Amino acid sequence: MSEKENRTRLTVIGAGPGGYGAAFLASDLGMDVTLIDPEPNPGGVCLYRGCIPTKTLLHLAKIIRETEKVREWGVGFSRPEIDIDKIRQWKDNVVQKLTGGLGYLCKQRKITTIRGKARFLDPHTVEIHKMDGSFDKLSFDYAILATGAHPAALPDISFDYSRILDSSKALELESIPESLLIVGGGYIGLELGTFYAALGTKVSIVEMMPNLLPGADQDLVRVFSRTAEKLFESIMLNTMVSGIVREKNGVKVEFKKQDGTTEEGFYEKILVTIGRKPNSSGLGLENTNVGIDKRGFVKVNDQRCTKEPSIYAVGDVIGGPLLAHKATREGRVAVEAIAGHKVKFTPRAIPAVLFTDPEIARCGLTETEAREKNLKVKILRFPWAASGRAATMGQTDGLTKFIVDFDTEKILGVGIVGSGAGELISEGALAVESGALISDVAATIHPHPTLSETLMEAAEAFYGQSTHIYHPIRK
Numbered sequence: 001m002s003e004k005e006n007r008t009r010l011t012v013i014g015a016g017p018g019g020y021g022a023a024f025l026a027s028d029l030g031m032d033v034t035l036i037d038p039e040p041n042p043g044g045v046c047l048y049r050g051c052i053p054t055k056t057l058l059h060l061a062k063i064i065r066e067t068e069k070v071r072e073w074g075v076g077f078s079r080p081e082i083d084i085d086k087i088r089q090w091k092d093n094v095v096q097k098l099t100g101g102l103g104y105l106c107k108q109r110k111i112t113t114i115r116g117k118a119r120f121l122d123p124h125t126v127e128i129h130k131m132d133g134s135f136d137k138l139s140f141d142y143a144i145l146a147t148g149a150h151p152a153a154l155p156d157i158s159f160d161y162s163r164i165l166d167s168s169k170a171l172e173l174e175s176i177p178e179s180l181l182i183v184g185g186g187y188i189g190l191e192l193g194t195f196y197a198a199l200g201t202k203v204s205i206v207e208m209m210p211n212l213l214p215g216a217d218q219d220l221v222r223v224f225s226r227t228a229e230k231l232f233e234s235i236m237l238n239t240m241v242s243g244i245v246r247e248k249n250g251v252k253v254e255f256k257k258q259d260g261t262t263e264e265g266f267y268e269k270i271l272v273t274i275g276r277k278p279n280s281s282g283l284g285l286e287n288t289n290v291g292i293d294k295r296g297f298v299k300v301n302d303q304r305c306t307k308e309p310s311i312y313a314v315g316d317v318i319g320g321p322l323l324a325h326k327a328t329r330e331g332r333v334a335v336e337a338i339a340g341h342k343v344k345f346t347p348r349a350i351p352a353v354l355f356t357d358p359e360i361a362r363c364g365l366t367e368t369e370a371r372e373k374n375l376k377v378k379i380l381r382f383p384w385a386a387s388g389r390a391a392t393m394g395q396t397d398g399l400t401k402f403i404v405d406f407d408t409e410k411i412l413g414v415g416i417v418g419s420g421a422g423e424l425i426s427e428g429a430l431a432v433e434s435g436a437l438i439s440d441v442a443a444t445i446h447p448h449p450t451l452s453e454t455l456m457e458a459a460e461a462f463y464g465q466s467t468h469i470y471h472p473i474r475k
Helices: 017-028 044-049 051-073 084-108 187-198 218-231 324-338 367-372 388-393 421-433 438-443 453-463
Strands: 007-013 033-037 112-122 125-130 135-145 149-151 179-183 202-206 234-236 239-247 250-257 262-267 269-272 276-278 311-313 352-354 359-364 377-383 399-405 411-418
Touching: 007 017, 007 112, 017 033, 017 044, 017 084, 017 135, 017 324, 033 135, 044 051, 044 084, 051 084, 051 187, 112 135, 135 324, 179 187, 179 250, 179 262, 187 202, 187 218, 187 269, 187 352, 202 239, 218 234, 218 359, 218 399, 218 411, 250 269, 311 324, 352 421, 359 421, 367 377, 367 399, 367 411, 377 453, 388 453, 399 438, 399 453, 411 421, 411 453, 421 438, 421 453, 438 453
Parallel strands: 007 033, 007 135, 033 112, 135 311, 179 202, 179 269, 202 234
Antiparallel strands: 112 125, 125 135, 149 276, 239 250, 250 262, 352 359, 359 411, 377 399, 399 411
């Protein structure tokens, strides 16, 4: 490469949603952009080993569960025949189609892409270890670090044993285990557990906290838990894994409960989903002024700039909610800041969705967070048992919930559990982000019969005027 080819206005390290989104916007704004990532096409963990393959498989799980449900309504299907090779091929085809499309968009935008791993030599230079074994140096005016995160492991338990999986390995679908222990009752474990259970695996969940989905709104979790108790073989709360023994046909696990008692279980495989750690090591950050906190997350300001003025960071590597859409918005903020625009990343609402059945979605403040802040709030709930559309779908075990400032009537948070909650939450996110009043939602005509009406009727309950529930004003 010539000297000119070895310099770029902006280099983006990591091609997940935060990285490729930033690269695309920067190109659209006229910048010369180089995108560095080990994979052949953009996509990152989200497309290759996260959001997209997981949701592809969860859609399949939902279809299987729906065929079971409609038997109660008079429509019968034979037991599903599971072809794991075809399922894997379908999942891989979805991933290849989407990542290939992103690769084509890179070419359309004339973005230089390099397959490799980058390491900072100084605040304006990276060394690139390319996947073909060669090395290059690249100088830049600005860099955006978007290297993401990786699955956390249990102490003294590594992933080098074929029967102990992380989320990436679980998505490879090598086999359908007869039994599976999922360590961690967060969203990753519950989503993957839902899929494997639909295929016939006996799934058990162990969680050290007193509830599934620690930190989530328990009004919503309670609805999901009723289904989870039927779906999973067992759910062990307030329980830790205290030891494992590798055996010929599986793994023997010792559990320690909060009261100090112990018990054992035997499982064909174990899936560890106890969180994720930032990919911030081995990047040469010691050759810059980039700061890192005690957990390894890169420190940034509201514009996503690090302590090194030429280096920005976005997505999972900086912490906060580890969500693809958050990373995407952060990438756009970083690029606009580099372009000289007046911009900050200060959202009121970052929606989060658990794609189980039923789905759980939320944005803004939870009821617990509002109480902890000593805010005077009114909690509004609309049970889906009163929804005509939910009744037609056999999905009446749902709930729509608002957290509203009592005095200003401003919507502070929204929570939804039920079929399609992940789609419905966008209306709540718009309301919170725009500072809407609960009267705005109540006065908006929603189409009938739809699940979106549950938002309107929950809002009407603020005034004691919801049509399909009796919810008098409590002074």
